[in-house]
Amino acid sequence: MTPKIPLPDSAACYAKLKQTFNALTDNEAQSLLTPGSIRFYKKGEHIYTEGARIKGCYFIYSGIIKIYQTGHEGKNQIIKFDREGDIFGFRSVILHEPACSSIEALSDCILCYIPDTILLHLIKNNPGFAYDMMQIACKELGVSNHYIRDIAQKSVRERLAEVLLSIAGDFGMEKDGTLKLSITREDLSNIVGTATETVIRLLSEYKAEGLVDSRGRKIVLLNIEKLKTIAGL
Amino acid sequence: MTPKIPLPDSAACYAKLKQTFNALTDNEAQSLLTPGSIRFYKKGEHIYTEGARIKGCYFIYSGIIKIYQTGHEGKNQIIKFDREGDIFGFRSVILHEPACSSIEALSDCILCYIPDTILLHLIKNNPGFAYDMMQIACKELGVSNHYIRDIAQKSVRERLAEVLLSIAGDFGMEKDGTLKLSITREDLSNIVGTATETVIRLLSEYKAEGLVDSRGRKIVLLNIEKLKTIAGL
DNA sequence: CGTCAGATTGATCTGTGTCAAACCCAGTGG
DNA sequence: CCACTGGGTTTGACACAGATCAATCTGACG
Numbered sequence: 001m002t003p004k005i006p007l008p009d010s011a012a013c014y015a016k017l018k019q020t021f022n023a024l025t026d027n028e029a030q031s032l033l034t035p036g037s038i039r040f041y042k043k044g045e046h047i048y049t050e051g052a053r054i055k056g057c058y059f060i061y062s063g064i065i066k067i068y069q070t071g072h073e074g075k076n077q078i079i080k081f082d083r084e085g086d087i088f089g090f091r092s093v094i095l096h097e098p099a100c101s102s103i104e105a106l107s108d109c110i111l112c113y114i115p116d117t118i119l120l121h122l123i124k125n126n127p128g129f130a131y132d133m134m135q136i137a138c139k140e141l142g143v144s145n146h147y148i149r150d151i152a153q154k155s156v157r158e159r160l161a162e163v164l165l166s167i168a169g170d171f172g173m174e175k176d177g178t179l180k181l182s183i184t185r186e187d188l189s190n191i192v193g194t195a196t197e198t199v200i201r202l203l204s205e206y207k208a209e210g211l212v213d214s215r216g217r218k219i220v221l222l223n224i225e226k227l228k229t230i231a232g233l
Numbered sequence: 234m235t236p237k238i239p240l241p242d243s244a245a246c247y248a249k250l251k252q253t254f255n256a257l258t259d260n261e262a263q264s265l266l267t268p269g270s271i272r273f274y275k276k277g278e279h280i281y282t283e284g285a286r287i288k289g290c291y292f293i294y295s296g297i298i299k300i301y302q303t304g305h306e307g308k309n310q311i312i313k314f315d316r317e318g319d320i321f322g323f324r325s326v327i328l329h330e331p332a333c334s335s336i337e338a339l340s341d342c343i344l345c346y347i348p349d350t351i352l353l354h355l356i357k358n359n360p361g362f363a364y365d366m367m368q369i370a371c372k373e374l375g376v377s378n379h380y381i382r383d384i385a386q387k388s389v390r391e392r393l394a395e396v397l398l399s400i401a402g403d404f405g406m407e408k409d410g411t412l413k414l415s416i417t418r419e420d421l422s423n424i425v426g427t428a429t430e431t432v433i434r435l436l437s438e439y440k441a442e443g444l445v446d447s448r449g450r451k452i453v454l455l456n457i458e459k460l461k462t463i464a465g466l
Numbered sequence: 467c468g469t470c471a472g473a474t475t476g477a478t479c480t481g482t483g484t485c486a487a488a489c490c491c492a493g494t495g496g
Numbered sequence: 497c498c499a500c501t502g503g504g505t506t507t508g509a510c511a512c513a514g515a516t517c518a519a520t521c522t523g524a525c526g
Contacts, residue, residue: 071386091371130363137370138324144377149302149310152426193385
């Protein structure tokens with residue numbers, strides 16, 4: 001559990017916070033950065049689990065986390081990935097409800113914990129902050145609703161292409177087209193909402209068509225345009 | 234276009250508003266109820282369409298509206314129904330984006346239009362209101378994410394049962410189990426995310442099993458418990 | 467060098483989508 | 497009053513995408 005990377009000091013964390021919430025005053029940022037609020041999480045570690053009564057939310061200083069829900073027969077549905085500068089868990093805090101999804105660190109992470117009292121205090125006392133949060137919630141809402149349509153209407157083949165492109169968009173790729181996010185076939189299938197074998201077969205098809213290349217978790221997008229066509233974009 | 238029912242006076246509308254947004258002050262409520270902000274919409278009328286640059290959102294004084302997105306080959310995905318006391322369109326206003334879904338009146342409706350300037354002003358000046366809006370957005374977010382899991386993992390048979398139950402929950406039913414919301418098979422299929430014929434076949438199956446009865450758009454839930462089992466609840 | 471998770475490939479089964487035809491019923495207009 | 501019309505509903509036949517099950521393979525790592 002010893003951090004492999006040094007925890008950032010308050011100043012560094014403050015700078016990150018300001019990027020996401022530019023409405024925060026210095027005083028308020030101070031109130032967020034109490035001792036112990038900044039914590040290191042090892043890759044693979046679970047931050048919290050569906051149904052947990054969390055009493056605060058988390059700001060990501062660095063790293064990538066996976067947000068998912070467990071369904072029938074233990075199959076997981078990945079809702080989204082969050083990264084540096086994102087905030088998660090606020091839904092449960094604001095509604096005073098148990099967590100509706102589980103969170104797992106996909107890479108080593110540094111998270112800043114924001115207790116419910118402070119979050120609610122900020123929303124009720126800093127209108128700019130409330131507006132920032134509002135925008136974040138609305139953006140997520142738009143993405144989720146868009147995804148409902150896709151998952152309901154598009155074929156798995158189309159959705160997989162779309163997911164690959166959106167991963168490229170969210171996390172970037174090397175100059176050669178390699179996705180910066182390394183991800184297992186199983187996780188891919190849990191985003192797309194299909195069986196792992198199907199993802200593997202479709203990736204092979206793409207490969208045969210010269211659209212992608214892959215070795216293990218390294219996936220290379222060779223023909224973005226064609227993938228967009230398949231995805232229906 | 235002449236209203237079949239008289240438009241409510243400001244006082245009636247004010248009362249409805251207070252039920253949803255109890256943080257509103259009298260002055261603020263006044264600012265919402267300018268002349269012309271309250272309008273009647275006929276059943277089947279389109280309030281606005283995906284991609285429209287709307288400059289305000291709507292509060293539902295009475296009636297039911299359908300929120301949907303158009304996908305491949307004109308097939309629609311219904312995101313949700315809203316009714317009396319609900320507010321819609323705020324996502325686009327808050328993000329300054331074009332509408333991401335279309336709105337249609339499922340019954341005769343009376344809507345109260347809230348211009349963007351006023352909505353944003355309220356959020357930035359009345360923390361209680363901002364918090365109310367925040368809760369609404371978060372609630373919708375929770376529902377949407379939950380639905381992503383369902384649509385990705387459950388079979389159509391399971392989802393149809395779930396949708397019927399949730400319609401019963403949202404809009405109620407008569408003592409005999411008849412859903413108060415009358416809905417076409419096509420709309421049902423557009424919620425579940427399947428073909429119309431499949432909904433019809435599954436309803437027939439349910440009927441054969443004594444779980445539901447139906448004549449036209451009147452659907453009667455005969456065995457709620459069994460339906461819950463099918464839905465996986 | 468053994469082990470184990472993840473990746474791959476094949477064979478098979480089935481839930482749903484698609485296409486086509488017919489039917490029911492309410493509203494309209496002659 | 498009745499034929500006409502058209503939207504919604506129903507049923508059947510058929511094809512196929514994708515799930516499932518089973519077996520094998522690969523590569524990373526202790």
